[in-house]
Amino acid sequence: MPEAAPADMLAGIEGLGVHRGGRWLVRHVDLWVRRGEIVSLIGPNGSGKSTTAKALLGILRPDEGQVRREPGLRIGYVPQRLSIDWSLPLSVRRLMTLTGRFSEAEIQAALAEVGIDHLAGAEVQTLSGGEFQRALLARALVRRPGLLVLDEPVQGVDFSGEIALYDLIGTIRDRLDCGILLISHDLHVVMAQTDRVVCLNGHVCCSGTPQNVAASPEYVRLFGSRAAETLGVYRHRHDHAHLEDGRVVPLDGRPQAADGAGDA
Numbered sequence: 001m002p003e004a005a006p007a008d009m010l011a012g013i014e015g016l017g018v019h020r021g022g023r024w025l026v027r028h029v030d031l032w033v034r035r036g037e038i039v040s041l042i043g044p045n046g047s048g049k050s051t052t053a054k055a056l057l058g059i060l061r062p063d064e065g066q067v068r069r070e071p072g073l074r075i076g077y078v079p080q081r082l083s084i085d086w087s088l089p090l091s092v093r094r095l096m097t098l099t100g101r102f103s104e105a106e107i108q109a110a111l112a113e114v115g116i117d118h119l120a121g122a123e124v125q126t127l128s129g130g131e132f133q134r135a136l137l138a139r140a141l142v143r144r145p146g147l148l149v150l151d152e153p154v155q156g157v158d159f160s161g162e163i164a165l166y167d168l169i170g171t172i173r174d175r176l177d178c179g180i181l182l183i184s185h186d187l188h189v190v191m192a193q194t195d196r197v198v199c200l201n202g203h204v205c206c207s208g209t210p211q212n213v214a215a216s217p218e219y220v221r222l223f224g225s226r227a228a229e230t231l232g233v234y235r236h237r238h239d240h241a242h243l244e245d246g247r248v249v250p251l252d253g254r255p256q257a258a259d260g261a262g263d264a
């Protein structure tokens with residue numbers, strides 16, 4: 001791996017190559033996740049993000065490279081797509097047990113962790129986009145994973161719901177001290193929670209801290225300068241705090257007018 005893979009990594013892949021249908025879907029990909037770390041895997045549609053994650057999970061056989069996982073590592077996985085027969089009734093409680101047997105107490109605890117314990121008996125078909133994603137997250141959490149792999153966990157969720165979900169993911173990382181691999185092309189919101197970004201386009205274009213990746217020419221080439229600007233605005237919006245009386249305190253500690261003048 002270009003940067004040495006750390007000895008304390010939970011799971012990692014080195015020199016990953018996946019060859020299907022006469023072409024390389026990904027090649028020369030290095031990726032690892034440590035305990036307590038959120039790694040965002042970003043890239044355009046078809047760049048190989050899901051393929052890479054599946055190789056890390058061990059559900060897809062690589063043609064090149066090595067996959068390593070900590071012995072006994074428990075993994076919680078939220079796939080991008082779920083094969084559910086939507087014509088049959090399915091409660092949230094039942095959804096939780098489709099891939100394993102868990103006690104009622106374990107199920108309730110996982111649902112409470114994502115804030116939908118009141119929906120245990122609800123039909124999955126009736127859930128909102130945000131509630132459904134939380135149910136999937138609970139299903140991954142119920143096995144108390146050391147590593148969580150979340151493939152597009154905010155799909156079908158509106159903008160404020162996205163922020164709430166990403167905040168929740170950050171809280172889960174803190175509470176469980178697990179590693180999280182987050183797949184997304186939703187750049188600027190992801191950046192707020194992530195420790196490290198790996199930008200993929202069949203190979204690793206660039207990787208590092210969110211700020212370094214956003215500033216790199218490879219990132220700008222792939223996503224355009226507007227994506228980098230959006231990230232810049234997002235960072236700028238967080239260079240101040242709001243006091244209870246409505247005043248805004250910039251980082252230099254100088255309070256501003258209560259009408260929000262000077263707010264970003």
Ligand SMILES: Nc1ncnc2c1ncn2[C@@H]1O[C@H](COP(=O)(O)OP(=O)(O)OP(=O)(O)O)[C@@H](O)[C@H]1O
Pocket residue numbers: 020021025043044045046047048049050051052080185
């Ligand atoms: N088994 C397969 N055989 C042939 N091609 C495949 C196979 N699986 C995936 N692909 C192709 O590999 C490419 C990468 O797919 P992948 O799902 O990993 O991309 P992704 O970055 O996750 O995309 P998205 O953001 O659209 O979900 C796509 O062009 C896809 O069509």
